[in-house]
Each structure stands twice: as C-alpha cells, then as structure tokens.
Amino acid sequence: MRRGLAPVPFLAPGMIYLILFMALPVGLLAFYTFFKRGRFGGIVFEFTLDNWVKLFEPLYVSVILQSIVLAGIVTLLALLIGYPMAYAIAGLSPKWRTVALIAVVLPFWTNFLIRTYAWILLLNNAGWVNQWLQGLGITDAPISMLYTPQAIVVGLLYMYLPLMVLPLYASLQQLDPSLREAATNLGATPWRAFRTVTLPLSIPGALTGCIFVFVPAMSNFVIPELIGGGKTIMVGNLVRDQFFEARDWPFGATLALLLTILLVIVIVVQTAVSRRLTEGPRRG
Amino acid sequence: MVDTTAPTTTAMREVEPSARPRAVRKPRGILVPLWLGYVFLYLPILIVVIMSFNASENLFVWKGFSLRWYPELFADEKIMQGLGNTLIVATGATAIATVLGTLLAYGIQHYTRGGLIRAFAIAPAILPDLLLGIGLLTLFSLASVTLGLHSVILAHGVFATAFVTAIVLARMANLDPSLEEASRDLGAGAVRTFMRVTLPQLAPGIVAGALLAFTLSIDEFVIAFFTTAPTQPTLPIVIYSMVRFGVTPEVNALATILLLVSVVTVIAAQRLTRLTGTTR
Numbered sequence: 122m123r124r125g126l127a128p129v130p131f132l133a134p135g136m137i138y139l140i141l142f143m144a145l146p147v148g149l150l151a152f153y154t155f156f157k158r159g160r161f162g163g164i165v166f167e168f169t170l171d172n173w174v175k176l177f178e179p180l181y182v183s184v185i186l187q188s189i190v191l192a193g194i195v196t197l198l199a200l201l202i203g204y205p206m207a208y209a210i211a212g213l214s215p216k217w218r219t220v221a222l223i224a225v226v227l228p229f230w231t232n233f234l235i236r237t238y239a240w241i242l243l244l245n246n247a248g249w250v251n252q253w254l255q256g257l258g259i260t261d262a263p264i265s266m267l268y269t270p271q272a273i274v275v276g277l278l279y280m281y282l283p284l285m286v287l288p289l290y291a292s293l294q295q296l297d298p299s300l301r302e303a304a305t306n307l308g309a310t311p312w313r314a315f316r317t318v319t320l321p322l323s324i325p326g327a328l329t330g331c332i333f334v335f336v337p338a339m340s341n342f343v344i345p346e347l348i349g350g351g352k353t354i355m356v357g358n359l360v361r362d363q364f365f366e367a368r369d370w371p372f373g374a375t376l377a378l379l380l381t382i383l384l385v386i387v388i389v390v391q392t393a394v395s396r397r398l399t400e401g402p403r404r405g
Numbered sequence: 406m407v408d409t410t411a412p413t414t415t416a417m418r419e420v421e422p423s424a425r426p427r428a429v430r431k432p433r434g435i436l437v438p439l440w441l442g443y444v445f446l447y448l449p450i451l452i453v454v455i456m457s458f459n460a461s462e463n464l465f466v467w468k469g470f471s472l473r474w475y476p477e478l479f480a481d482e483k484i485m486q487g488l489g490n491t492l493i494v495a496t497g498a499t500a501i502a503t504v505l506g507t508l509l510a511y512g513i514q515h516y517t518r519g520g521l522i523r524a525f526a527i528a529p530a531i532l533p534d535l536l537l538g539i540g541l542l543t544l545f546s547l548a549s550v551t552l553g554l555h556s557v558i559l560a561h562g563v564f565a566t567a568f569v570t571a572i573v574l575a576r577m578a579n580l581d582p583s584l585e586e587a588s589r590d591l592g593a594g595a596v597r598t599f600m601r602v603t604l605p606q607l608a609p610g611i612v613a614g615a616l617l618a619f620t621l622s623i624d625e626f627v628i629a630f631f632t633t634a635p636t637q638p639t640l641p642i643v644i645y646s647m648v649r650f651g652v653t654p655e656v657n658a659l660a661t662i663l664l665l666v667s668v669v670t671v672i673a674a675q676r677l678t679r680l681t682g683t684t685r
Contacts, residue, residue, distance in 0.1 A: 134505055143529050228450060
C-alpha cells in the first residue's frame, strides 16, 4: 500500500476535529482539576490539590458509593432479565431473530426524555400502575412509587436493558450448537448442558452487556432528577450542580474525571477477564 | 454516548445471520421471558401513544378519543422552536460527521495498522456524554465562544463522527479490495480511486451512518444541555423543562410523532445496511 502523504486528506480533517473537540476538552478538564475555582465559574490560576482531597469528604464518598450501588443493582437486574431474553432470541429462526432484535432496539431509539416521562405517567400517585393496582383490588390507597430510589432503578433498567440483550445475544448466537448437543448426547440433562456448556461460554457477552449498562447508568443525571425527584443524588447530579448551581467548575471537573476513571477501570477489568476466559480453553 | 453505538452495530451485524442448523428443540416456555421483556419495554411507550389521543387534559384519566393535541402541538411555539433548533443542529452535525467519518473510515482502513487511530476515532462513542458535555462547555467558555446552536453542532459532530466512522468501517470490511487495486493499477491516484470507486460502493453504508447520526443528534440531551444557550433550546431540552415544570398532553402527541420517526429511520437504516451487505 502506498504511503507518504496519501493518508493526510483522509485522516487529517477528522483527527483535527476530534483533537480540537474531544481530546482538548477532556484534557482541559483534567487540567482544571488542579486549580482553584473562579467566582462565577471558570478557574483562577492557582495550583491546588483541594479538589481531589474534597472527593474524600463523607458527603461525596456516600454519593459515589450510592451511585455504584444503584448502577450495580440496575446492571444485575438487567442481566437477570436480559439473559433469558437473549437466550430465547438466539433460539429463534434467522428471520424472526432479526425481527425480535429490532423489537428490542426500537425503544432505545425513541427519545430518552420521552421514555423517562412515560415512567412518570406510570408511577405517579394518580398514575396508571396505581390505578391498576386499585382497580384489581390489590391496594386501597395509592402507593408512592415515583421519587423513590426504586423508581430510579426501574427507570435506569428500562433505559439500558436493550444494551444488555444485544451483546448477550451476540455471544449466545455464536455458540456452536454442536457443543450443547454433544453434552446432551453424552447424557447431560438440558439444565446441566446449559450450566456447563452454554453459560460459561456466554460470560464474555454478559460482561460486555454489564459494561454497556453500568457505564451510562453511573453517569445519568436525568432519571435521578425526574423519576427520583432529586431526593436520591447520583454522581451525574453532583457534576451538573457544580457546573450550573455551585459554579465550582474545577470540582465538577474532578468529579467527572473520577467517574471516568472508575469507568475506565471497570472496562479494563472486564476486558482482561473476558480475554482470560476466551483464551483459557485454547491453552488447556 | 455509550448508549447508542452499541445496539446498532450489533444489530447491523445481525442482518446477515449465519444460517446454522437449529440446536436441540427447546421447550415452549423459553419464550415467556422474552414476551414479558417486550411488555416491559413497550408498555410505557404504548401508554404515551394511547394518551396522545385522549380527549381530556388529565394525563391519568381516559375520556374518549380525540385528535386535539396534534394541532395544539403544532401551535405550541416553544416546542416548534425546539424542533426547529433540533433540526438545524442535527443537519449540521450530520453533515460534519458524514464527511469526516467517511474520510476517517477510509483512511483508517487503508493507511493504519495498529488500532490506535481507530480507537481514537471511535472513542467519543464510548466517552461518557457528561464528560464531553462539560469539557466542551469549559473549552467554549475559555475560548470565549458564545454558546448557541453552532456550539451544539460542533459538539454533536464529535459523537456523530465516531458513529459514522464505525458504521462505514464495518461496511468497508465487506467491500471487494480488487476493484480499488484495479483502479490504482490503471493509474488513478488515491483521491481519485476514493471518489470514483470506493465512494459509490460505500454509499448505502454512508447513508445508513448519516441517518443514524441524525437520529442520535435529534435525541441527544446531555451534551446539548451543556453546550447551548438558554435562549436556544433543542427539542429534548424543551421536553426536559416541560417534564420538570409541568407537562401538557401535547407532549404525548409529540412523543408519538417522534416514535414514528424513529421507527421509520431505524427500519430504513436496517434495510440500507442489508443492501450494503449484499452488494458484494
């Protein structure tokens, strides 16, 4: 392949654009974390480590832990619900598989805020779920569901469930059916064949799905605000508030960077685990 | 924009499923969780669609069929301003992304060996939108750029470019390299080969990428939230403040229309990628 200057017209425009509007802003944020806040946003050029130290204040530690727990619960639920869905889709005929997959993706392509709003209609005290519960005689008075941490979990789960199903499906679909057949022919019960053959081989897909759900769930600030009523704060809300209310941009930047660092760690661990899992059988 | 790239690329790959013999017959009950999953995914949307035809102003009480919210929606100045802004932003961002993303994909496929540039080009898709949003806000404010639709266009161009790059790259892997080689052998330069040979073959993939970039931009909230001026809200920002400060039933009508647009776009994009898959 010819080299020299030939790649320049293809690569340069996009790379310059991404350097200017992605690398530079992120770099700038990292830089801001080491300076003092300006009075109305922005920074004062005085070096300080205060922003990073401030992260360890109990208030912020508890918000960070709370976000991890909530996003973790959402991820776990998505896995429990998404796995049987993906498994069922992988068993369909090729034609129905495409239809079933599009049906999983479609809600994802409808406006994020509209989907959030839909849950307000459902979970409100006068909302549909309460009407149904009372109509069926299950409860007498409306149950407060909106503006609770549980509602946040349901909202986040709803948003990101498709992101769990897709990678899981991709890994289940690639499984060689003859492996499971072999297990069954050798006398394994279907459950045992699933547990010893299908399940271990689908772990990389499950891990990818967990990342796809966990990462956006961690940084979401709209659902805690609109469905959680701002009572349960997550890291994303803190970042937003530092920029729009407290006007402490350096600290907001620090929180966002911490969030990103946490997410990068999660992704690196996931990649390492999947690699080990997929290389394992070959080595043995 | 973690949330958005993944489903499409995976779903796209699904377009040409490897015909493989079905495994052991499975029990019927296996479909139950799938149907329950669909109920979970579609019930909220369905309620919004049904309520868009509600005669009453009450969001929680059905009072019979009416189309009144649709004309009221189009008479709502705030929503219409938001819609106009969103269309301007999505068009601008898609234009940037389609050009830059296609060029990047071609450059990456032909001139890079390691995965570094590829990873860099696709990174905005994985980067938390929150980080990109506040980063760009910080950059624009430091550079004293007045915020407005232009700053949202530049911001949306970032993840949209990553998206187009990823899709065009995926499609490029399906192309027959001998055509390009033939063009080069016959004396055409890199640029000419790209314009005359590669581009026409890639067209359906590029259109699919552009369509999806457009849809993504229309829906994007977080980055727009940080990079626009309060006087220039995009549609998602208008919806956000409506949900925050009191919803009118017009939102249901708006949701229904947006839903319809998404369905058409996704199916169109899906068709197009299938087309590219078979041009080989």
